[in-house]
Amino acid sequence: MERQSDGTYIKKGPWTAEEDEVLINHVNRNGPRDWSSIRSKGLLPRTGKSCRLRWVNKLRPNLKTGCKFSVEEERVVIELQAEFGNKWAKIATYLPGRTDNxxxxxxxxxxxxxxRILHKPSPLKSQTTKGKNVVVHQLPKVPSCSSTIMEATPCHSFQPNYAYLDSEELRMVPLPDLEKPNLINLETDLHILEGTPIQRVASIDSSPYCPLSQPSQSQLDSSVLPQNQEINLEPTGSNLFDMFEQQEAPPESESGQEFFNRLPSLGFMGKTPTGLVESTSTETLNNFFEDFPPEMIDYLEALPSSSGL
DNA sequence: AACTACCACAACCGCGTTCTA
DNA sequence: GTAGAACGCGGTTGTGGTAGT
Known part of the structure; x- marks a missing residue:
């Protein structure tokens, strides 16, 4: 109990069954409103905010309490978070029985x-490219929409494709209209890489990140790193989600192409002063994932193909 | 068995917005 | 039009359960 200046008390902490009953009775009589009156009438020593929160998150009918998020729900959350940002209440409206909380x-x-994964990068192995040491760190667990990467099955329902692979130049080429531009579509982007030789390790001659469109010569020039410098594939942000979240929806004045250019890549490709991906280690996608953290693989394997969406 | 790390969940807090007198 | 109350939302913290060592 917390004593207020007016001499009354406000209770905090876990709710009891008796309190829940009082709250439910209030809602049955008055509807889900007048939360402050619950305290003013002396029904409960709780603030209106606390009462509302309890009702919305626990007592409201048709809530999926004690039920973990399904794969489909996870997929919806990830997709909508990419579209709306941290608008949890809005996202929750797409998930029946789920609250913003x-x-x-x-x-x-x-x-x-x-x-946690990103802040504890453990070098997987060092590779030598053209006599220069490159250290590869663990890549972060990617959002769940990467399931078809492992299964190499088509993903027709996941719209839109944000980019396609230019097989000649081995680079991602953005589509002009990006409906959901603040999340790289890992599922489709990587799906189309299936079977295509890709560079897993960023060359010391290249920046670990490249814009997904053709870089300008000045960009390329400025991206050359000193020799013998360790490359950490960790994104520039504190973590992958930050990286995504930092990408706000594009302003009206910005084209999809311009916005796409600002998106971070995931370090799958390096760029060289010639503008081409340096194919120091051409691996198929299968062995590309071999060195992923086991927990990431577990996560991916737990997901069915999104084609059933 | 004890300890630790991690996870899921509940609840609180601060702040912005909307409502109302 | 305005001030205070009420409400809604997002961020954060606390806690209990559980799996791993």
Whole structure:
């Protein structure tokens, strides 16, 4: 109990069954409103905010309490977060039985997991390219929409494709109209890479990140790193989700192409002063994933193909 | 068995917005 | 038009359960 200046008390902490009953009775009589009157009438020593929160998150009918997010729900959250940002209440409206708090907690957990992975990069192996040492760090767990990467199955329902692979230049080419531009569509982007030789390790001669469109010569010039410098494939942001979140929806004045150019790549490709991906290690996508953190693989394997969406 | 790390969840807090007198 | 109340939302923290060592 917390004593207020007016001499009254406000209770905090876990709700009891008796309190829940009082709250439910109030809603049955008055509807889900007048939360402050619950305290003013002396029904409960709780603030209106606390009462509303309890009702919305726990007592409201048709809530999926004690039920983990399904694969489809996870997919919806990830996709809508990419579209709306941290608008949990809005995202929750697309998920029957889920509250904004549910969605927020779900996302927070995934984010923390990702941060943990990124903040503890463990070198997987060092590779030598043209006599220069390159250290490859673990890549972060990617959002769940990467399931078809492992299965190499078509993904027709996941719209739109944000980019396609230019097989001649081995680079991603953005599509002009980006409906959901603040998330690289890992599922489709990587799906189309299936079977295509890609560069897993960023060359010391190249920046670990390249714009997904053709870089300008000045960009290329400025991207050359000193020799013998360790390249950490960790994105520039504190974590992958930050990286995504930093990408706000494009302003009206910005074309999809311009916005796309600002998107971070995931370090799958390097660029060279010639503008081409340096194919120091041409691997198929299968062995590309061999060195991923096991927990990432577990996560991916747990997901069915999105084609059933 | 004890300890630790992680996860899921509940609840609180601060702040911005909307409502109302 | 305005100030205070009420409400809604997003961020953060606390806690209990559980799996791993």
């Amino acid at each position: 549910d969605v927020k907690n779900f996302w927070s957990t995934r984010r923390k997991r990702l941060e």
